[in-house]
Amino acid sequence: MPLRLEELAGSLKAQLAPIYFISGDETLLVQEACDAVVAAAQAQGYGERSVLYAEPGFKWHELRSEAASMSLFAERRIIDVRIPGNKVDREGSEVLREYADEPAPDTLLLLRSARLEGRQRSSAWFKALDGAGVVVQVWPIGIGALPRWLDARLRADELVLEPDALDYLAAQVEGNLLAAVQEIAKLKLLQLPQPITVEALTRVMEDAAHYDAFELIDAVLGGDLERVQRMLGVLRQEGVSLFAVLGALVAQLRRLRGGAGGRMPPQRQRLIGGFMRRLGSAAVIDRALAQCALIDAQGKGQLLGDAWLSLENLCLRLAGSRALPSLEAQLPVLHRS
Incomplete structure (x- = not known):
């Protein structure tokens, strides 16, 4: 089932799906989404977590073996498969389709990767995962939406910026959400008078913009x-x-x-x-x-x-x-x- 990123938190409060696949090029947002899945699973008794790195040369039968093995420490467990880039080979496609057809009991499979191309989203393995679990595609935050995203993050940390200061912050961190989070953490520690002005902001931050x-x-x-x-x-x-x-x-x-x-x-x-x-x-x-x-x-x-x-x-x-x-x-x- 496809979900938008902003819908994920609400869905995690209900019954968990057996499979979650989260992909995208915004590393911070993908990581936070995966952390939310893990936290929700742990809150529901998934006490063990195995991490597999599907790097070039990875043998996908290891996922089969991991799913089939008995847990020694917990009744429920998480298998966290990390796919550098977005490549799934023929063996991986076969294993994922088989797993989607019959997910392992008391197991939550979490997969993460970079952004998928159109042909990959049309592949049999992707459709199998989509049908058996939850698929979240994380899209970049454009310059138009960035100020709203920053404002929400700032207010969550009880920080308020004047409108021109918010625009300045967006221009400085555009294309680098990790830098944005770091700047917000810095502002929280500094405890500047609020609302924070653009003059105060320019004195405490460096230009973190990164483009391609x-x-x-x-x-x-x-x-x-x-x-x-x-x-x-x-x-x-x-x-x-x-x-x-x-x-x-x-x-x-x-x-x-x-x-x-x-x-x-x-x-x-x-x-x-x-x-x-x-x-x-x-x-x-x-x-x-x-x-x-x-x-x-x-x-x-x-x-x-x-x-x-x-x-x-x-x-x-x-x-x-x-x-x-x-x-x-x-x-x-x-x-x-």
Whole structure:
């Protein structure tokens, strides 16, 4: 049975399912969800817990053996299977389907993994787990929902921030929920006067924002100029390869040029639709790809200039800024003599 993350706590107060499968890329949220399952099980008498790591080379028959073995210390037990990444091989698929068909008595099977791809969610083993137990897919908290999430966590610790301080905190910890929790713990220890102002907040915290190239592309598609500029600054400061960021942008532009997007979720289709309307013409993508080639040449030292700055200019132009010159206009002064 599929459940949203926010529904899990309520469901755990009722009769426990024999199987829980929790997946997602937000490590903190996945860990907290698994902790909630374990705590609920222990409260209902599941006194023993075995942990199996399904790393490459793992023999899934170990799960069979563990499930079949008698517990020496408790009548009820938890088998906690941790799957690094999200890969389940053929043997794993077979074992999980068999287990879902006939779960071990007095045993709660808890599985956790990274985010699953669409084809994995359509697999026989996933459908078997979904039919026999509870499946929770943990989705990232976007920038729009982050302030509300932070506010709830803060109020749970009896902390109140002024609205601008809450927005500042969200901007600082975006993409790094673990850092967010750490900052909240720090604020609780400091016992600052409440509501906490943005001035007080800036004095006690460090910038913990962490991004990747794909989040940057989403900001470009969404036309968020301030976020684009901030992300590029953080990516550069963290030592992320220029070519990795540029390559992700080129790949996205090529997909759009080829008309990709029919199988995307509705929210992403709206995002891309708004981006294409903002461009006004698919020919703009060709010009952007040409500029990407020039930025690549800059990054390799074949043209003069700061490749990161050129990438920032291009991203800002794609996001909607019209105040910046195109790279082609500067070509006469960029060629090495």
